[in-house]
Structure formats: structure tokens, C-alpha cells
Amino acid sequence: MTETPARIALVGDRSPNVVSHTRIPLLLDALAARERLVLDAYWIPTEEAGEPGAVDGFDAVWVVPGSPYRSEAGAIAAIRTAREQGIPFLGTCAGFQHAVLEYARHVCGLTGVAHAENDPAAEDLIIEPLACSLVGHEAVVVVEPDSLAQSVIGSERTVERYFCAYGPSRHLDTLTAHGLRFSGRDEDGQVRIAELPGHPFFLASLFQPELSGDGSRPHPIVKAWARAAVEHAAASSRTTA
Numbered sequence: 001m002t003e004t005p006a007r008i009a010l011v012g013d014r015s016p017n018v019v020s021h022t023r024i025p026l027l028l029d030a031l032a033a034r035e036r037l038v039l040d041a042y043w044i045p046t047e048e049a050g051e052p053g054a055v056d057g058f059d060a061v062w063v064v065p066g067s068p069y070r071s072e073a074g075a076i077a078a079i080r081t082a083r084e085q086g087i088p089f090l091g092t093c094a095g096f097q098h099a100v101l102e103y104a105r106h107v108c109g110l111t112g113v114a115h116a117e118n119d120p121a122a123e124d125l126i127i128e129p130l131a132c133s134l135v136g137h138e139a140v141v142v143v144e145p146d147s148l149a150q151s152v153i154g155s156e157r158t159v160e161r162y163f164c165a166y167g168p169s170r171h172l173d174t175l176t177a178h179g180l181r182f183s184g185r186d187e188d189g190q191v192r193i194a195e196l197p198g199h200p201f202f203l204a205s206l207f208q209p210e211l212s213g214d215g216s217r218p219h220p221i222v223k224a225w226a227r228a229a230v231e232h233a234a235a236s237s238r239t240t241a
Contacts, residue, residue, distance in 0.1 A: 006226075006233035009055045010043045011078045012064035012095075019163070020065045020092070020208055026215035027222055034217070037226040050074030055081050059236065060088040060201075060229030063095030065163065065208060072118050076102045083202060088228035090221070091204035093164050097127045099204040100168045100175065100194060108178045110171055117166055128169045130190075134162035134206075141192045141207065147183035148195045148203055152224040160192075160207035167191065167206055201228035 114122030184193025196202035209219035
């Protein structure tokens with residue numbers, strides 16, 4: 001892989017108190033050193049992510065953990081831009097939740113769905129408190145064969161780390177009917193990974209691959225997203241040359 005710098009948008013409200021936010025810079029260094037995947041990262045607060053064109057022109061978008069976001073609308077706007085413009089997208093933990101929320105509202109037409117963390121009194125909660133909180137837990141994820149997730153992870157069974165108390169519940173059949181694929185579930189059948197077939201790279205996980213190991217060896221999901229970003233940058237360079 002050539003060292004084509006890729007501009008990536010890290011969408012979230014950066015804080016030293018969020019473990020994943022402190023881990024991501026280590027992962028970017030490891031990706032450059034170990035994989036020759038050179039990423040030029042820009043942190044974009046959720047309030048700014050909602051401004052027109054906020055993530056236009058980036059080679060990849062990662063909506064990172066750290067909810068409740070200061071701007072739900074900003075996070076959703078960034079996800080929508082990545083989805084509609086074919087920008088490689090990764091969403092982890094809250095990023096996964098908001099990817100489901102964005103798809104439900106803007107593709108499925110479920111305009112009234114809400115996230116319980118942001119709007120607990122809403123009548124139609126698509127993201128609800130998990131029956132058993134996953135905060136600080138590791139758990140098995142069963143990955144569907146012939147999926148993007150399986151091709152990236154390289155296995156149909158993996159153990160992953162969580163820091164999450166909310167997950168998708170209602171309208172899963174409607175989301176699936178409109179093209180979103182739930183390609184990973186826990187051993188009880190609860191959704192843990194979502195992807196969008198036909199998109200250059202669109203993957204979201206309720207678990208946090210950025211917390212895998214000590215940060216020196218990026219998780220396969222993070223590596224695959226970074227590779228997609230570099231490929232996007234290279235393709236853009238060829239187009240404008």
C-alpha cells in the first residue's frame with residue numbers, strides 16, 4: 001500500500017476522560033508504522049459536524065464513542081454525508097447507535113424514532129437500554145458468512161470489548177428490508193454489527209475495536225477502514241490529476 005495521506009474526520013466530542021479518544025492517536029501512529037496507512041486526522045466536534053459541508057471532501061469518517069453527544073443532529077449529519085457520498089465510514093459504540101438512527105430516519109422514513117439516552121420520553125425508541133449493560137464487558141460476537149464484517153475480521157466468531165448500555169431494538173425488520181445488513185450478533189441473537197452492502201465501506205459496531213489490545217496492533221476493523229480511506233484518497237488523486 002502506498003503512503004497516500006488520507007484526510008479522515010473523527011466526529012465526536014473529544015475528551016481525555018473517554019478511553020477510546022486517548023487510544024485513537026496511538027492507533028493512527030501504529031497504522032502508519034506497521035501498515036503504511038498514513039492518515040491525516042481532524043477531530044470534528046458534533047456541533048460543527050452538523051454544519052453544511054462539514055465532512056465533505058474527507059476520505060473517511062469515524063463517528064467515535066462518547067455519548068451523549070453534544071449534538072445528536074451533528075453526528076447524524078456526518079453519518080448521512082458519508083453514506084450518501086460513498087465516503088468510507090466507521091461507527092463504534094455510539095457511532096453504531098447513531099448510524100442505525102440515521103438510516104431509520106432518512107432511508108426507512110421512520111422520522112419519529114429516537115435514542116433513549118437523548119430522548120428517554122420519546123414514544124418510539126429505536127435505541128433502548130440494554131437488558132444487561134455491556135459497560136466494561138467482553139462478549140462473543142457471531143459474524144455472518146459472506147459479509148463485509150466476516151471478510152474484515154477473518155472469522156465467524158470473535159470476542160470483543162464493550163463500553164455500552166444502549167442498543168437497537170425495534171424496527172430491525174424494516175431496517176433490513178431497506179438494505180441495512182445486521183451481520184454480527186451476540187450469542188443471544190442481539191445485534192452487534194451493521195453494514196451497508198453496495199457502499200464502498202460502511203461498517204458499524206456496538207463494541208469498540210479501538211480498545212482491542214494495547215493499541216500497538218490495530219483491530220482488523222480499524223485497519224480495513226484505514227485502508228479504505230487510503231484507497232479513497234488515491235482514487236480522488238487520480239480523478240483530479
